[in-house]
Amino acid sequence: MNLPDGTQLVLNTDTAIDVRFDALARAVVLHAGEIHIGTAQDRATPARPFLVRSSNGIVRALGTHFSVRHGGTLLAPRTLLSVSQGAVEVLPAKAPQAVRLVNAGQQGSFDDLGVSPLAPLAPHAGAWLRGVLIAERMPLGEVLEQVGRYRHGVIRCDPALASMPVDGIFQLNDTDRILALLQHSLPIRMTRRTRYWISVDAA
Structure with a gap:
């Protein structure tokens, strides 16, 4: 699906999101499932950041293609992240000062308090898109x-x-x-x- 700014969004099965664009930010709220995002340059002035919000925190896109998946368990949810192009910043909900940069070719996960050690992107990370x-x-x-x-x-x-x-x-x-x-x-x-x-x- 195409968002109003031209960003391309692909939803995996069993996925629930909200799209919230306003004067300050372009945001997608991930409630369940998995999404793949190819961000577009914002034409608004000043440019608004593109954010993905999960129960664990915020992922801020830095001109990129990336996937975000709701994972973990009901009592201990985690957000899984993989970046195929560009980079993103991760801001855990309860530790926003622990911001972490995730570059192309990396994957990891985060909870409310921090980001796990990053690993090389799995060779078949985007297979579900096919x-x-x-x-x-x-x-x-x-x-x-x-x-x-x-x-x-x-x-x-x-x-x-x-x-x-x-x-x-x-x-x-x-x-x-x-x-x-x-x-x-x-x-x-x-x-x-x-x-x-x-x-x-x-x-």
């Missing part, structure tokens, strides 16, 4: 969490299996096929308790 999930030694629990965002219902994984590594390239528009492939290639058993509840246990 409708693909690429797993390279990705824990099974994380794979199922990602797949669950693209289908209705609950996928419950035995905690003992959650760290099992998964490799593969999966098309996100067919989650039933993804689950079938996982069951075929791993020592796991998937049981459909109801139409909207799948349990994953050891085979």
Whole structure:
């Protein structure tokens, strides 16, 4: 989608946002899910900053392409961030003085109090923009969490299996096929308790 200033915004599945533009700032509020942003130069005078607000703080764009995802848990939320072009500044909600610059080719996460150590951008960080999930030694629990965002219902994984590594390239528009492939290639058993509840246990 295109915002009023020409910024391009791509929403991943199960994403909720608000767009708030005024005389002082251009802001997107991320309530859930994941967004990818390609910012445009503001034509207003003076130019307004482009901000992404999450429950953990603010990401300020510095002429860039970047993704922001709501992560963590209900009790301990975190905001995940990856920058493919340009740079952004991160201002944690309860420690705005701990501002952190994140440059192109870096990724990390932050909570209310600070930013985690940054890491090189994962090679397939933007695969979801192409409708693909690429797993390279990705824990099974994380794979199922990602797949669950693209289908209705609950996928419950035995905690003992959650760290099992998964490799593969999966098309996100067919989650039933993804689950079938996982069951075929791993020592796991998937049981459909109801139409909207799948349990994953050891085979």
